[in-house]
Amino acid sequence: MSLDAARHTRGESLFVDDLPQPSGLLHGAVFSSPVAHGRLLSLDLDAAQKHAAVRRIFTAKDVPGENQIGAIIPDEPLFAEGHVHHIGQPLALVVATSPEAAREARDLIRAEIEELEPVVCPREAHRREQFIVPSRSLRLGDEAQLAEAFAKSATIVEGQTSTAGQEHLYLETQASMAVPLEGGRLRIYAGTQGPTAVQRVAARVLALPMSAIEVEVLRLGGAFGGKEDQATPWATFAALAAHCLEQPVKLVLQRSEDMLMTGKRHPYQSDWRLGLDQEGKILAYEATLFQNAGASADLSPAILERSLFHAANCYKIPNARITAHSCRTNLTPFTAFRGFGGPQGMFVIESALARAAEVLGVTKEHLQSINLLQSGDVTPYGQEMQGCVSRRSFEQTAQRFDLAGARRATVEFNAKNKRFKRGLATMPICFGISFTNKMMNQAGSLVHIYLDGSVQVASGAVEMGQGVTAKLRNIAAHTLGCDVNLISMAATSTTTVANTSPTAASAGADLNGMAVRIACTQLRERLDALERGLPWKELINHAHQERVHLSSAAHYATPNIHYDKDAEWGAPFAYHVYGSSITRVTVDCLLGTYKIDSVEIVHDAGKSLAPLIDRGQVEGGLAQGIGWLTVEDLAYSDDGRLLSHNLATYKAPDIYSAPVKIEVEFLEHDESPCAVLGSKGIGEPPLMYGIGAFFAIRDAARAFRPVERSGAEDLLCAPLTPERLLMYLHGNR
Numbered sequence: 001m002s003l004d005a006a007r008h009t010r011g012e013s014l015f016v017d018d019l020p021q022p023s024g025l026l027h028g029a030v031f032s033s034p035v036a037h038g039r040l041l042s043l044d045l046d047a048a049q050k051h052a053a054v055r056r057i058f059t060a061k062d063v064p065g066e067n068q069i070g071a072i073i074p075d076e077p078l079f080a081e082g083h084v085h086h087i088g089q090p091l092a093l094v095v096a097t098s099p100e101a102a103r104e105a106r107d108l109i110r111a112e113i114e115e116l117e118p119v120v121c122p123r124e125a126h127r128r129e130q131f132i133v134p135s136r137s138l139r140l141g142d143e144a145q146l147a148e149a150f151a152k153s154a155t156i157v158e159g160q161t162s163t164a165g166q167e168h169l170y171l172e173t174q175a176s177m178a179v180p181l182e183g184g185r186l187r188i189y190a191g192t193q194g195p196t197a198v199q200r201v202a203a204r205v206l207a208l209p210m211s212a213i214e215v216e217v218l219r220l221g222g223a224f225g226g227k228e229d230q231a232t233p234w235a236t237f238a239a240l241a242a243h244c245l246e247q248p249v250k251l252v253l254q255r256s257e258d259m260l261m262t263g264k265r266h267p268y269q270s271d272w273r274l275g276l277d278q279e280g281k282i283l284a285y286e287a288t289l290f291q292n293a294g295a296s297a298d299l300s301p302a303i304l305e306r307s308l309f310h311a312a313n314c315y316k317i318p319n320a321r322i323t324a325h326s327c328r329t330n331l332t333p334f335t336a337f338r339g340f341g342g343p344q345g346m347f348v349i350e351s352a353l354a355r356a357a358e359v360l361g362v363t364k365e366h367l368q369s370i371n372l373l374q375s376g377d378v379t380p381y382g383q384e385m386q387g388c389v390s391r392r393s394f395e396q397t398a399q400r401f402d403l404a405g406a407r408r409a410t411v412e413f414n415a416k417n418k419r420f421k422r423g424l425a426t427m428p429i430c431f432g433i434s435f436t437n438k439m440m441n442q443a444g445s446l447v448h449i450y451l452d453g454s455v456q457v458a459s460g461a462v463e464m465g466q467g468v469t470a471k472l473r474n475i476a477a478h479t480l481g482c483d484v485n486l487i488s489m490a491a492t493s494t495t496t497v498a499n500t501s502p503t504a505a506s507a508g509a510d511l512n513g514m515a516v517r518i519a520c521t522q523l524r525e526r527l528d529a530l531e532r533g534l535p536w537k538e539l540i541n542h543a544h545q546e547r548v549h550l551s552s553a554a555h556y557a558t559p560n561i562h563y564d565k566d567a568e569w570g571a572p573f574a575y576h577v578y579g580s581s582i583t584r585v586t587v588d589c590l591l592g593t594y595k596i597d598s599v600e601i602v603h604d605a606g607k608s609l610a611p612l613i614d615r616g617q618v619e620g621g622l623a624q625g626i627g628w629l630t631v632e633d634l635a636y637s638d639d640g641r642l643l644s645h646n647l648a649t650y651k652a653p654d655i656y657s658a659p660v661k662i663e664v665e666f667l668e669h670d671e672s673p674c675a676v677l678g679s680k681g682i683g684e685p686p687l688m689y690g691i692g693a694f695f696a697i698r699d700a701a702r703a704f705r706p707v708e709r710s711g712a713e714d715l716l717c718a719p720l721t722p723e724r725l726l727m728y729l730h731g732n733r
């Protein structure tokens with residue numbers, strides 16, 4: 001049986017828009033607010049309604065159930081009513097006989113909106129006390145201890161940083177198709193990471209029981225978090241129209257629609273202060289994060305929490321106070337993106353350490369290395385680190401890739417060259433694995449062995465190119481003791497496995513893999529109770545003769561995780577993933593351009609379920625992280641308009657922004673006791689190696705022009721695009 005990769009490269013894989021078209025298929029297009037903030041006075045649908053191909057136009061008043069899609073907080077209508085809160089907020093759904101006609105008619109709609117002043121900056125929203133949820137603070141040590149630690153500090157550095165958002169740029173845009181079944185039931189083919197979320201919201205909007213709605217996902221053409229929560233409205237639009245018109249309806253966004261109407265990685269701003277002793281050991285850290293949440297909650301509260309949990313990265317910080325504000329602005333709600341707020345939190349402490357190293361006249365790698373966490377240390381959220389291999393991965397990277405030699409070579413090169421400067425940065429990472437919402441850490445599976453010995457595995461995991469189905473097949477074959485080619489994966493469906501969490505949080509293989517492992521173990525035990533020694537097919541045949549149940553369903557819930565939000569203290573993560581990288585760059589200081597010469601990584605993947613897939617995740621995550629911090633420049637106008645809403649104005653990372661050389665080594669590891677078969681989650685952590693590219697470029701730039709001469713802040717704003725770098729190198733002269 002061919003693997004997904006083989007089907008992809010032959011163009012045989014089916015995505016939503018490739019599914020066979022049911023007869024009578026209609027197509028949707030969404031009309032959205034042209035104004036970032038205002039009072040909706042009227043919608044003129046007349047001209048659109050007269051379009052010959054239009055079957056119906058839906059607005060808020062056509063919703064049979066609740067006009068509400070908010071996942072964490074019910075603050076987001078499916079169709080705006082009364083007010084509009086961001087450009088791209090859906091106001092009407094046009095359904096017509098072709099996608100072109102639906103868009104033509106959509107463009108005839110006019111909205112009369114009384115404009116109100118929009119807020120786009122999170123600090124401004126903070127001043128106005130526009131918050132999504134109450135602000136949160138983590139503390140290690142009390143107020144007096146923090147003040148004392150700062151008082152004792154030999155060096156204190158402080159400053160501000162910002163990181164921009166990031167467009168997901170999944171190859172497959174948001175897409176769904178809803179097909180009415182008999183008796184008012186619906187089947188939705190959704191391009192979502194969270195089939196259950198789609199099922200639940202569609203049921204709420206249509207006033208149907210969840211049991212009347214089946215959501216099926218074969219695979220996604222990429223997601224990166226952009227389809228964790230924000231696939232839901234598009235699937236719900238298709239479901240609403242299909243349900244009301246009793247005809248199948250498909251809704252596929254064009255690239256520019258997708259970029260304009262869907263959320264991205266959260267931009268953050270921050271204030272920070274770091275105190276260190278004589279040797280450079282961290283004594284105290286204070287940071288305030290301003291999350292630009294956009295116009296409604298979406299997943300922002302959970303993302304804020306993960307930013308808090310990663311604000312100390314992999315460093316031991318004895319006294320800390322980290323505060324985070326989720327600021328409501330008039331931009332499209334920002335959403336999950338690989339790392340889920342963690343990278344934004346980590347960038348701040350890395351900025352502080354970079355500044356501290358410059359002030360102390362030592363290398364950043366030195367400061368990093370003397371402050372790494374060890375087992376037994378306690379994080380600002382109260383978790384005692386166990387199996388911590390922060391130091392081991394840092395040291396292995398330094399030895400294996402000759403960090404000291406690389407630093408020497410950089411210094412020598414820079415002493416001899418004026419126009420070209422080299423830079424170097426190490427980037428140790430520590431990422432917590434588990435959904436921070438404890439309830440979500442559960443998964444299910446359903447495994448059938450058929451009479452001919454072939455096996456079908458169903459789970460809640462959604463394949464989006466990350467290779468989770470290949471890992472689940474490996475787990476099933478290993479556990480059942482049969483050939484992996486006998487295992488096929490069923491499309492993910494709410495009918496086979498119910499009440500699932502989205503495939504997210506780097507935990508898709510962990511959680512669903514455990515559920516598959518448990519189901520297969522049950523089957524194996526039933527088989528083991530029969531005669532041994534039979535070849536697989538004969539064994540299955542024999543089991544059937546003996547009336548053995550050859551199907552099994554299982555459920556897994558991560559044990560031992562807990563968190564007390566009132567106390568802001570607990571152990572929210574099943575375990576942590578570690579690793580370390582060395583990034584080398586060359587900057588052309590005349591032009592402001594740069595090349596990432598190499599990234600060398602030692603990554604902790606536990607005992608890999610599929611080493612080639614994990615290597616791909618490390619390389620892909622790295623490239624995506626480099627893109628976020630050096631290339632991708634999300635731009636908004638002051639009145640809340642996304643300026644970079646297509647690929648002419650939004651620079652996507654490509655092969656030229658990728659490192660010339662990437663070396664990935666996996667940390668030799670005792671089996672991780674925490675996840676399935678000794679493995680560890682892999683999806684998100686490698687993205688944060690991309691932070692190393694930012695600081696390597698900064699390192700090179702400082703060799704040309706010391707920060708002290710022009711102000712440090714210039715170089716703590718991401719992305720560090722060639723334009724921004726050029727301004728730093730030659731500005732104010």
Ligand code: LUZ
Nearest residue numbers: 302340434435436437504505
């Ligand atoms: N989604 C979520 C996530 O709902 N909770 C999380 O903690 C998380 N972490 C990473 C990525 N997605």
Ligand code: MOS
Nearest residue numbers: 225337338504505
């Ligand atoms: Mo996510 S950022 O959907 O793991």
